[in-house]
Amino acid sequence: MTLLHAVFAPGLFSNPAVQQAAVVGLLVAAACGPVGTFAVLRGQSFAGHALADVTSTGGSAAFLLATSPLTGFAVFAMAGAGAMGLAGSQRRQGRDVATGIVLGAALGLSALFLYLSTTSQSTTGAAITVLFGSIFAVSGSTVAFAAGLGAAALAIVASAYRPLLLSAVNPDLAAAQQIPSRLLEAAYMTALALAVALSALTIGAILSTALLVGPSATALRLTRSPGRAVASAIAIALGTSWAGIVMAYDSYSWPPAQHGWPVSFFVVTLILACYVLAQLRHPRRERRSRQGHRDES
Numbered sequence: 001m002t003l004l005h006a007v008f009a010p011g012l013f014s015n016p017a018v019q020q021a022a023v024v025g026l027l028v029a030a031a032c033g034p035v036g037t038f039a040v041l042r043g044q045s046f047a048g049h050a051l052a053d054v055t056s057t058g059g060s061a062a063f064l065l066a067t068s069p070l071t072g073f074a075v076f077a078m079a080g081a082g083a084m085g086l087a088g089s090q091r092r093q094g095r096d097v098a099t100g101i102v103l104g105a106a107l108g109l110s111a112l113f114l115y116l117s118t119t120s121q122s123t124t125g126a127a128i129t130v131l132f133g134s135i136f137a138v139s140g141s142t143v144a145f146a147a148g149l150g151a152a153a154l155a156i157v158a159s160a161y162r163p164l165l166l167s168a169v170n171p172d173l174a175a176a177q178q179i180p181s182r183l184l185e186a187a188y189m190t191a192l193a194l195a196v197a198l199s200a201l202t203i204g205a206i207l208s209t210a211l212l213v214g215p216s217a218t219a220l221r222l223t224r225s226p227g228r229a230v231a232s233a234i235a236i237a238l239g240t241s242w243a244g245i246v247m248a249y250d251s252y253s254w255p256p257a258q259h260g261w262p263v264s265f266f267v268v269t270l271i272l273a274c275y276v277l278a279q280l281r282h283p284r285r286e287r288r289s290r291q292g293h294r295d296e297s
Helices: 002-007 016-041 045-064 069-087 092-120 126-132 140-159 161-169 171-176 181-203 208-222 226-253 263-296
Strands: none
Touching: 016 045, 016 140, 016 161, 016 181, 016 208, 016 226, 045 069, 045 092, 045 126, 045 181, 045 208, 069 140, 069 181, 140 161, 140 181, 161 171, 161 181, 181 208, 181 263, 208 226, 208 263, 226 263
């Protein structure tokens, strides 16, 4: 029992804030796994990072207007995705230029909104909440809203799974089959914006890319199958999120300050550890693959 309490602090499972945080972690993992996998496959990790920074503008605006941070995250992420689509092109270089322009404008607005919210409303914790998250403070209504956003992101990816996969693996074949690339890009960017907003709710706008891309990049290192990669990404995102919640709750009893460490720190650290371990395993898998090809020849 002592060992159990050392891992799970007393009151962990009965704490309402922890219970809601665990539900949010599940919802975010379910959305970020599939969406993040396609972000890596399609080479749009930078777009995800840019949208994560754009959500900081939405969170800042939400504090200024005294509304839910998730609402601000989602609205501005969607607006940022739309702006990238209008300003960009089908080529990756054009998309990156458009992404950089939107990112710069969004960060400027974020600085303005945070300044106005802290000077006019004395919300001194606004910047920390927006940038690094506050999953233990999520309300019940926000959980329901997050479930709706996650379901929408999953529905988009599920309905366009095959075209997304084909355009990511073989763009020329996708073009030959006359897949509507602009419509597909718009649909995927919508799903990406929703996943980024959910990720920002969990670990903050500035770190949300880690939860979006990290588990997917790790999963793609461990398996060549896109379907298995999606499942693995969900499992890694969920495992690191729940472990981060447990460790953050336990940290309230740690010295010296006894105020608790942020969930975002633990989640990002665990994701990094998983990716490093996958990187260490990957070269061995490649050597076995090359050895098998030599033996066949």
